Amino acid sequence: MKRHFTIGMAGHIDHGKTSLTKVLTNVDTDRLKEEKERQISIELGFAPLYENEDMQVSVVDVPGHERFIRQMIAGVAGIDLVVLAVAADEGVMPQTKEHLEILGFLGIKKGIVAITKIDKVEEDFLSLVKGEIMLELEGSVFENSPVAMLDSLSGKGIEDIRQLILDELGTLEPRDTKGPFRLPVDQVFTVKGQGTVVRGTVYEGSVKEGESLIILPNHIETKARQLQIHHKPAMQAFAGQRAAVNLSGIAKEEIRRGDVLVSSEHFNVTKCLDVSLRSSSDLDHIVKQRTPIKCYIGTSEVMGRIVFFDRNEIGAEHEEVLCQLRLEEEIVTKRGDRFILRRPSPQETIGGGWVIDPMGDKYRFGTKTIEELAKKKAGNPKERIISALMEEKGLSIQDLIKRTSLNESEVKTVLDQEEFLSYSSGYYTAQNIIENVTEEIYDRLMEYQQAFPMRPGINKAEAVQAMQDAFPKSLLDFVLKRGEEEGAWKRNGQFFSTAVFSPHVPANWSKRVEGMLQAIKAEGLQVKYLDNYMEDAGIPDTLRTELTYFFTEQRLLVPLDGQFHLSAERFDEAVAKLKSQTADSFEVGAAKEILGLSRKFIIPFLEKLDSERITRREGNIRVWVK
Numbered sequence: 001m002k003r004h005f006t007i008g009m010a011g012h013i014d015h016g017k018t019s020l021t022k023v024l025t026n027v028d029t030d031r032l033k034e035e036k037e038r039q040i041s042i043e044l045g046f047a048p049l050y051e052n053e054d055m056q057v058s059v060v061d062v063p064g065h066e067r068f069i070r071q072m073i074a075g076v077a078g079i080d081l082v083v084l085a086v087a088a089d090e091g092v093m094p095q096t097k098e099h100l101e102i103l104g105f106l107g108i109k110k111g112i113v114a115i116t117k118i119d120k121v122e123e124d125f126l127s128l129v130k131g132e133i134m135l136e137l138e139g140s141v142f143e144n145s146p147v148a149m150l151d152s153l154s155g156k157g158i159e160d161i162r163q164l165i166l167d168e169l170g171t172l173e174p175r176d177t178k179g180p181f182r183l184p185v186d187q188v189f190t191v192k193g194q195g196t197v198v199r200g201t202v203y204e205g206s207v208k209e210g211e212s213l214i215i216l217p218n219h220i221e222t223k224a225r226q227l228q229i230h231h232k233p234a235m236q237a238f239a240g241q242r243a244a245v246n247l248s249g250i251a252k253e254e255i256r257r258g259d260v261l262v263s264s265e266h267f268n269v270t271k272c273l274d275v276s277l278r279s280s281s282d283l284d285h286i287v288k289q290r291t292p293i294k295c296y297i298g299t300s301e302v303m304g305r306i307v308f309f310d311r312n313e314i315g316a317e318h319e320e321v322l323c324q325l326r327l328e329e330e331i332v333t334k335r336g337d338r339f340i341l342r343r344p345s346p347q348e349t350i351g352g353g354w355v356i357d358p359m360g361d362k363y364r365f366g367t368k369t370i371e372e373l374a375k376k377k378a379g380n381p382k383e384r385i386i387s388a389l390m391e392e393k394g395l396s397i398q399d400l401i402k403r404t405s406l407n408e409s410e411v412k413t414v415l416d417q418e419e420f421l422s423y424s425s426g427y428y429t430a431q432n433i434i435e436n437v438t439e440e441i442y443d444r445l446m447e448y449q450q451a452f453p454m455r456p457g458i459n460k461a462e463a464v465q466a467m468q469d470a471f472p473k474s475l476l477d478f479v480l481k482r483g484e485e486e487g488a489w490k491r492n493g494q495f496f497s498t499a500v501f502s503p504h505v506p507a508n509w510s511k512r513v514e515g516m517l518q519a520i521k522a523e524g525l526q527v528k529y530l531d532n533y534m535e536d537a538g539i540p541d542t543l544r545t546e547l548t549y550f551f552t553e554q555r556l557l558v559p560l561d562g563q564f565h566l567s568a569e570r571f572d573e574a575v576a577k578l579k580s581q582t583a584d585s586f587e588v589g590a591a592k593e594i595l596g597l598s599r600k601f602i603i604p605f606l607e608k609l610d611s612e613r614i615t616r617r618e619g620n621i622r623v624w625v626k
């Protein structure tokens, strides 16, 4: 398959980037009128450099002026190789250095040094000039890079650098064009008769004409109606290619630079990132805890703050710091993405680094958090999955792909291992999380039983409700069922209790309660209000509701109309007696006589029979049902 590469041009203002691009590609990237007038490249200029059956190469001419560093960051994201232009007559200048550092932050590994304007230096001095420049480049990505000596005006050295570029590109690993498609938008415009077009470098994956796409972070659905690569129609655009995508059904106002075009929901929309940060070696001020920053990531530029967990400030020490970025707006990112932080004003590079976890959380200040972040940073696929599961307890495959930035097959390979299991269709967790949830549920049952020994256990809905903030509901359902099957607890209707538990009166009250039940039983069917017996037995108010519930639930007493509570034994005897002395049905008068009850007691008693479906009332008579 054809490979696609983008080459970036970096270097100090006026060091010949645009001229070199022009002689290499025959395209004048300084194409805007304003640029022509001011002789400064304002917009990023892209031009095709080379194409054969195996590869297609384009150049992005990155402007050199300090003010335009933001554009350089947007352009460099997605670049395979950087050509650093250094004018022979000036050598390495301050802005060259800033570019070098930014390239380092952006993780650019391959470079070529183009020493331009060699016609401006005596030939005898050239090797000296070259030596000096290479000395300045020590420690940067260009330290061991091939060097070309050029005169862009006469074309001297141009064929050498073209060959160097192709040779270097040949040594690069192919970009992943198989994964989900992502294109950070850097330009949005309307084309007459076509509608909205966005342009950017395809970061990963590929896109086909007609494909359904999503614009993040606003989740707007759209379609790639047409594709263009370097102003020529194309059926498909691949990672590394600069592409223009004509989108259907979208107004220009709905999209802006910094938005990201994706093919699936595999990407995180986030405002809080765990990152590895290195400060700039030129940083001349202290960056304090929660300092406002401007974060450049992909093509987005968002204000935010740095949050440290093991210090309150950083200087120019350049060491790696694990910290967090809290942004004011949502961005789209995944693990491994590079970013640059700048001071909002005066504009100055603070540092840069890469995203460890795109979905950061609130953590405590202290070494424990740093240890966790270090683990996350080092994490192999399995550790990353475990760490995401530990935070969320259970996740779908889609969520795991987002959280870990692994691809689908990597996620599935890890989930196939025995430490993981599916608790609901498509949702996974780890065995030890199941154990933790089991323990937590068990502890809750024990606590509940201690607090309410007279209740049959904890109501399922209540238990799920109480734990739903910490665990997904379907995971709780799964663990409740599994614990029941394994005998960790038992279920009685809607109630769960530990396996050996049965509701009981607390030992210190059992004697009095027993006496009270005897007293109620002794009174037969003509009882006083339950409260009177409680009073007589010296049962405190606080216990009465629980006890009443217990008596009914355990069927020690049968409540009539909520006022009287009969001993269950006496109630059953009365039902048996009535049944034995009547035929299929009976009238109130007959029941009164048989049971020797006054109207005050017989009516609630018979209504109880109806409500228990022992009898059925039909006008004046009651028919036995069972």
Ligand SMILES: Nc1nc2c(ncn2[C@@H]2O[C@H](COP(=O)(O)OP(=O)(O)OP(=O)(O)O)[C@@H](O)[C@H]2O)c(=O)[nH]1
Pocket: 011, 012, 013, 014, 015, 016, 017, 018, 019, 020, 039, 040, 041, 062, 063, 064, 065, 085, 116, 117, 118, 119, 120, 150, 151, 152, 153
């Ligand atoms: N003599 C000589 N002049 C050159 C050479 N390359 C570029 N120039 C001149 O240097 C000036 C700046 O060149 P550009 O190519 O625009 O430089 P640039 O780095 O793209 O500048 P910015 O885009 O503004 O950062 C122009 O006047 C060019 O004609 C060269 O090899 N020899």
